[in-house]
Amino acid sequence: MNKNQSVKKDNFNIEISRHSLSHILATAVLEMFPEAKFGVGPAIENGFYYDFGLPRTLIPEDLPILEEKMRKIIKQNLSLEKREITHKEAVEHFNKAKQKYKVEILATEAKEKFVSVYKTGAFVDLCRGPHIDSAGEIDSQSFKLTKIAGAYWRGDEKNKMLQRIYGVAFNTPKELNDYLRQQEEAEKRDHRKLGKELDLFTFSDLVGSGLPLYTPKGVVIIDELKKHIEKICAKYGFKKVMTPHLAKIDLFKLSGHAGKFNKELFHVSSSQGHDFVMKPVQCPHQAQIYASKQRSYRDLPIRYMESEKQYRAEKSGEVGGLNRVYAITVEDGHSFCRVEQVKEEIINMVNIIKNFYSVIGLWGNHWVSLSVRDYKHPEKYIGDPKDWDKCEKMLEEISKEMELDAKKIEGEAAVYGPKLDFMFKDAVGKEIQIPTVQLDFAMPKRFNLVYTNERGKEEFVVMVHRAILGSYERFLALMIEHFAGAFPLWLSPVQAKILPISTEKHLEYAKKIYEEFLASDIRAELDESNETLGKKIRAGELQKIPYLLIVGDKEMKENTVRVRQRGKGDIGEMNLTKFLERIKMEIENKKSK
Ligand SMILES: [Zn+2]
């Protein structure tokens, strides 16, 4: 058997186990609440849930009690006994048992002549299966009930609110523990928590949720990322442009975004009769810069980039942290080129992605999706199918030549064209999709973006969209979580902090060092508090500052600093000039660790 097959089989089994656990949970709930009403209980990613109508609100303390009952059921090895009964019998049974949700399912979904029911102890469920044969097949230490949440019956807020119990389950206790540890680690690294502790961004009730305000420290990180990406892109011929946040809706009607983002558009009007929308994307604005002049084949390719805000009216219940916001700062770029130049353009863009993510330390831990059309629903896409065919073929060639080993995934393309999407894994193992390179034959036609060829005839350019780090909001969240707030030196808001042992005796020397650092473009802080040295060190460590420099009598006399490096502790006394050289070189090298 090859590896793929065995993985597939394991996935299949774990799904069955997870779903069977939801039956076992329901059996335990029935034991605790004989009057419980049962909704549905599917397997989900990493676990399962079940929805219940209960006589009282569950409390977290109920979960270990239910877990114990489930373990007992597993120990008793109760069977999950399958029976085929007629639809009529099923309706009678669930009516008698006063299980109105099951009766509703029988009336709306499970309308076959025969339906299957599964019995575990006293609990009988209407279910298609499959399940394990008996509860004992499950390792009683490989699952855990994790949380309680409200859930409307059938996800419809007009319906009654039920109580949902979530659980996670794996094949072995080790897998479960690994998963729980990973979750715990993710919680510790949560960008909302760390962003506050490290003072990187904030929200104001008066400004509104979904509208992050970046503090000086947060801006340092964003600026460093921006400088870094612009420097790489400039080497590949990208030129910076600037475009306003507003536009007439006509621009987006013509581009097709007004239809696509209809519900997400912010409209802006004024007493002077203005009627604008906030831009939901950057592309049409940049396209208008291209369209502002006559272009010849000799001018191509033309490459623009900008880091500007764009706006999406997300549902208010869905905004939170930096991952879902109304105002998104997007690092966006486009190349306008001829068909024959597409390949080289994309190769350049992939090289930019490789370069950027290598420095961040994420390259290598990734896979690439060649996102193509959903061939069954061509109506979802803008543009000529012939152009689509051409684009998809080109991307496949590039994937092969650049050894990207891209996986072709149907239905993942953007509205305008097929694309290459890059998926990375962060330090906790969470998969994130950010960079994308997207071909577009549609927008040039909509905006009449043309050039004159060698024979003096007009031809459409090809527009290639590329995002390297995507939105600065999401990327900052990723950086915070990936590095757990301990940013590499070049990204650190404060790179070195000077701690005089005594404010009275050593402050002057400390100030001299501080000023020297500022003059050398090193982001330094000076601790002028009257705290003990121990407390000063602790405060610096909590802020995850890469270098803490302690100065006392000895250092002052010898023109040195005592260096504490993050993660390493005291690394000894160092001549001030030498330390300056060392830190400058480290910043220059942009090492990710
Ligand atoms: Zn079932």
Ligand SMILES: [Zn+2]
């Ligand atoms: Zn674009």
